[in-house]
Amino acid sequence: MGKGLLAIAFGLTFLSWAPFLYGEKQKTKPAAGKEGPDKDWRIRIISSSHQDIAWMNSPEACIAYRDTHCITPALEIMARDPGYCFVMENMLNLMEYIERHPDRREDIHRFTREGRLEWGATFNQPYESLLSGEQLIRGAYFGRKWLKRNFPGCDARIYFNPDVPGRALQMQQILSKAGIPYMVISRYHKGFYRWLSPDGSSVVAYSPGHYTNASAILGAPPSEGAGLLNAELTSWEGYYRDHRIPFEFPLLHSVDFSRPTDFGPLIDLWNGGRTSKGPGRGSTLNYSSAARFFEALTEAGPNLDRITGERPNLWLYIHGPTHHWAVSAQREAGRLLPAAEIFNSIAYLLEKNPERYPSRKMEDAWRAAIYPDHGWGGKEGQITDRLFRKKLEFARGQGREMLDQALSRIAGRIDKPSLKGFPIVVFNSLSWRRSDPVAVTIPWSQRRCQVRDSRGKIVPSQVHPPLPGQEEERMARLQFIAQDVPGLGYKTYYLTKDGAATSHPAPPARAAGFYENTFYQVEFAPGGLRRIYDKELKADLLDTGKFLGFEIFTLRSIGNGAGEFGRVQQPTVDHFDSLSRHKTSWEHDPLGSGPLQAVFRLRKKLENGTIEQKIIISNKIKRIDCEVAILDWDGAPYREFRIALPVNAPGGRVAYEVPMGIVEVGRDEIPGTGGPAYGNLNYDELCSEIRPREVQNFLSAWGTDFGLTLSTSVAVNDYRDPAPDPVPHPILQPVLLASRRSCHGEGNWYLQEGDHHYRFSLTSHDPGWINGYRLGIQANCPLFPVAGAPTGDDADLPEEKSFFEVSAAGALISTVKKCEDDDSIIVRVYEIEGKDAELVLTPFFPLGKAELVSMIEEEAKAIPCRSDGLTMRLGHHAIETLKLWPRRDVPKGHTPGGEK
Amino acid sequence: MKSIEETIKGRRSVRKYKPDPVKDETILDLLELATYAPSAGLAFGKEHPWSFVVIKDKVMLNRLSDVAKAYTLKFIENVPAFDWFRPSCQDPHYHLYYHAPALVMILGEKGSPISLIDCVLAAENFMLAAHAQGLGTCWVEWTKQAAQDKALMAELGIPEGLVIHASIVLGYPDEIPAAPERRPPHVIKWAR
Incomplete structure (x- = not known):
């Protein structure tokens, strides 16, 4: 994709260059008067x-x-x-x-x-x-x-x-x-x-x-x-x-x-x-x-x-903001496929049957998940973009399907005494122990049941009305907080009908435009949040002098997303509009609110679509979610929507997640500029100044008093005030949508008419991204519940278990998968905190042999291991791929590598 | 979702359309469904038993209509059976594509009966799928007359060797005609 220039070059290639094609040789003439090289x-x-x-x-x-x-x-x-x-x-x-x-x-x-x-x-x-x-x-x-x-x-x-x-x-x-x-x-x-x-x-x-x-x-x-x-x-x-x-x-x-x-x-x-x-x-x-x-x-x-360092990509408007549905599918596939791999590998090891590992299906899904390249749009771009989106949606669908199948198989192997009630097994695909909300669909008749953990302790829960479309099926949605679910493991809960009194504490304080719980005081204003006060840190998190918290605003957004320009084509404030300029009011949602959370809604019809927003303040974990919908978006050209989170940290620092790492703005980019390319095209902006940025799961901003981490459902996010006279504090800004056009002369529009949905989660913590990154990742990676799985005859797993335990704080497992070439298990781990670490990895199976392999599972080097696991040095920022042989699978003639 | 029976029985040839455009994405979905039609060409290893041309450009639709009408007039000079169509072709206000917002052509190999069958089967899939999504279609056979205008065909990117086997207008119906009565299937013989 040479963009505008190369649309022309393509034609020229076959016109002016035609004589030079093979078989039509150039005429040879000496280079009169040219001096040769020294x-x-x-x-x-x-x-x-x-x-x-x-x-x-x-x-x-x-x-x-x-x-x-x-x-x-x-x-x-x-x-x-x-x-x-x-x-x-x-x-x-x-x-x-x-x-x-x-x-x-x-x-x-x-x-x-x-x-x-x-x-x-x-x-x-x-x-x-x-x-x-x-x-x-x-x-x-x-x-x-x-x-x-x-x-x-x-x-x-x-x-x-x-x-x-x-x-x-x-x-x-x-x-x-x-x-x-x-x-x-x-x-x-x-x-x-x-x-x-x-x-x-x-x-x-x-x-x-x-x-x-x-x-x-x-x-x-x-x-x-x-x-x-x-x-x-x-x-x-x-x-x-x-x-x-x-x-x-x-x-x-x-x-x-x-x-x-x-x-x-x-x-x-x-x-x-x-x-x-x-x-x-x-x-x-x-x-x-x-x-x-x-x-x-x-x-x-x-x-x-x-x-x-990171060279922030200048061509980022071409993906997330202009292909929102497709890129959302890609991001979800990026989380679902590793989860599917992890739990299918575990199921295969439990069943001792590699044939049941869906290798072919997994391969097809992964290939689809990475199919789109950088060439979105272009000539007949409507066909290309649709193909890209279909591939990504296929990958996401396959990921869900394979994950569900594996979780059901594992859940069937868990010993769940029927006397304890209707079982709900909650799976965690991340490698650390975590507490997060879980929602399951249950029969309406069971809506008055209690949720208990395996020891019989009542877990706070809340029943929501059925989802749209499920009203007639007499189903309800039950939500509860699953506490301390083991990393790469599961925990079992039960629905019981024992009628024990639910001891919900008194509902937190709510007055008009105000809500307070254990963690936060939240003040609402027309179009956004006026104030979030962290009671624990004693800090006002927002500076709402210019934008409110979670305020939607729209800008003029002329450009193509990818092309022959030296700097990102920034939006402008022409026809600027924001929700705070309208008479919008937040309404408390009594059906969505309960002991676990308080919900407030807002709806406003704007010129080109309707904004629906939902603020969900969790009472049991320190988190505020914001769900946004742009409905009936009419595809007006060259508009952009963003959502603002103005962080009360003047001169504050910003960091965000990139693939298997963290970039702190101004510190972790490559030095200098991109430099001259050809003609007048010069990438003349300091790489540290390029914005917005491509973000994986979260952005963090912090000053001296607190840190704030925002999980984002979109790929492209800004952190600086885009309006004239920018404020000195960071404004975290997911870019929701931009209606631009391909730079190809015959290219398509990226209008995206229709409904768009987004979700963001905020949490606050001590200063520094390091104190918020796990919450930032996990808000985007939900726990997976399996409700009502029968207990099989071969059920021998306990009610709670981690299949792979990792000791080092900054060591995250990105996948566990069946090896491509044999029946061993591949574990990939990376260090995110930037510190050398001693990694102790404890798999749930007796280890026969362990090897360090290349990223593509080759060049194996034996490393010491014990039957119950291995200990190794994990360098700062390192990504390592381990190949584990369960004891029974060590091929004949192999000596378990360095076993102590 | 409509049942297959409802879809088949409910499909009509629509000749009056709303001006609302049909999204590219929708047309691409329909084309994909068209390619799930039975195909001998595919069975024999052809990569593309069908090719498609989609026209949404109003100017091009008007021009194609005019060209097709002109060639049709010439054609029916020698075919009295089609005299009934002469007044329409002579009427400058008559639009061969009923002012529908889109026209889809299905192209196949010139001179190949197998290709013709493949394309017609794909066309039926296309029309049924369109109806299932609330869209109207109408097969317009006369478009083939416009193929005599080589320059126009070249402009539409139709290469030598490919011919128009099906031409279907597509849009949101403004009026859905009643279904003519279908007689019970006329079975000549049922050998048991």
Whole structure:
């Protein structure tokens, strides 16, 4: 997706460049008057083709184009020219091609094994920080691992993502630990870099400034091209010398959907100068794979500039705000699929039957969950966007289904004495013990029952009216707080009809526009919350001088989301509107309120839709939820909706969750700017200043007195006042919706007419994100209840259990899964607090052997373990993948690794 | 959701539409359902037994209507059986697509009877699915006459080798005609 520029370039590729296509060779003329390079450069033409999944046209049209205009011609060229190399950037391109041409498998296998045909080591080219950590890692599973498995003897070692001006903090660690040591990016300062993740692992990166830049050389007539190449080499000479880089130079030939091209005339001209006095003067010009270039570059141990940090993505309006339904499905799939993996693995281990692990279904769901790349919209974008959304909804649906099935199977194995009542088993997919609300649907007849824990203690509960559509089914929704549910485990509760008196405390204080419970005093105002006072911390959490708490407001939002701009296209206050400007009033909801929570509602019809808002103040846990609906949104172009949470911390600090890590604003971004790309396009804003940001589950803001953490249901969130004369305190702002248009000349609108639903949760704590991150994550990852599961004959599990216990505070388990290659169990753990830790992992099964493996479950190294678990050092920010062999599964001949 | 029987029996050929546009997303949903029709082409390994052209552009719909009417007039000069349609084609106010907000063409391989059957089956799926979602459709056969205008076909992106097998207008019904009475199935023989 070269955006506006490349919509034109696409046409030009096949017009002005047509004479240079293979078979129609360039005319060779000496470069009169050009002086050759002073050094013996080895120049490598990396003949590639930038490929979005679609964007240039509908996905089907692009698949056909890739076949007929890129891959098939490349195979033909390679068959007749043994020196020719060609790169396709995504493994998805190979998957599509093999499906269309199973007959070409042998050719592809041969050329790939020879290293002449190269495939990007990841599935596609995503917006990195939009995806969850596990989703990012699966890009390498469906990339390098897929290739190695399906084309034995072949490998892919380079991650291509040259189009997206954004990099995730932990991407380099993921790549590095997946055996992908190199990365081709662009839209960043020209150069070669050692790009690190905060744990210290790194990849070598190359940025040509913009991926199309070498086209000026390669697209020119040979003599002119040789002159330009000379000038280019000269301009790099000092850089190479300063960085002790061997004189290896890459000429990346990559334009959107560019075809394999014969640069023979330029090569002949240049190399002819080796012995005569041609422009090459001792330098050589040849085709090369990117891997060979990087190997040659790194062999001599160059002194590369080191970069660490998040590069906040400039192209973020194109996903969350403009494709809200699809991206919501992607985020939910990112939470449901690991949960499904975890509990299906546990079910399989309990049943000792690997056949019941839904490997194929899991694979299909994961592939769908990462299918969309960065090329939303574009020509026939309505087709592309729909395909992306369908894939993501499929992944989410499969995740739910597989999770439900696994939970039912496990619940059936729990010994739940029927005398204790109607069982509700509550599962926790996160790796720490937690207390959170749970809602289950129960028969209406049981609505007066008590909820008790396994020891018979009454648990506070509340019955809600049936959900819309369930009124006639005589069902009710029962809510209670599940206390201390073990991490990666479960806890059993019972509904009893014993009629014991419910000892609910007196309802908390409520007056007009005011509510108070154990944790907070909340004051309502038209359009939002005037005040939230934390009674424990004795702090006013909000500064509502400009915006109220949870106030919805709307801005003018002109732009396309992704395109040839140097800074994020910010919204403006033209036609600004906010709920506090209207006569809106909060109404207490007596049906939704009870001992667990108080609910207040607001509804206001605005010009282009109706806003419904619900504030839920929990009485049992320290949390305030805000549910928002934009109903009947009419799709007015270029509007944006946000919700504000103005934090009373002038000059306060802000941090937010990224895939498997935390970014503190102003501290954890890469230094400096993105730099010049081409022409006048310059990413001239300090990366630390770029906003809004891609956020996983939460943002935190804090000052000296308190910290506030907001769980968000949307991908894109801001933290600074967007209006003129910005206030000095952070305003956390989920971006709900933006109706923009694709930058493609024939692109679609992203209007999203219809109903949109959101949910946010607030909690407060001592200063620092570290005191709120678990609550920030868990508010987005609900507990999963299973009601009424029968107790099977083989039920031998206790009423409460953790299947995997983790000791270290900052160590979070991102997934537990069945190994791709055998029946062992993979556990992935990452350190989030930035501290070295001693990890004690205690699985529920006797451990026979433990290994540390790569991110794609290869390169196993035995590590010491005991029968009841293992202890290992987990470095700060590290992501580690462990392979565990239950004692019974240790293959014959294996000695349990280092068992004490 | 309507039962399959209600859907089949309730579908009508709609010739009066509201101006309300049909969302792209809705049309894409219907096209997907169309591709679940029985298909010999698919069974024989064809990647795309059907191709689709969707026209929502009013100017293009008007132009296509005019072109199709003009070619239809020529066609019926030699086919007296269609004389009844002549006045409509001569009427400048008559719109071949009833001012519906969208037209969907289903294209198949030229000269392939299998392709024709595939496309017609897909068209039936499309029309039933549309009806199930509260949309009206009408098969407009005369669009095929417009295929003689090569420039127009090229403008619509229809490549050589593909022909229009089905042309269906789509929109929200403003008037739903009554169903003509269906006689009981005329079974000629029931061999037991």
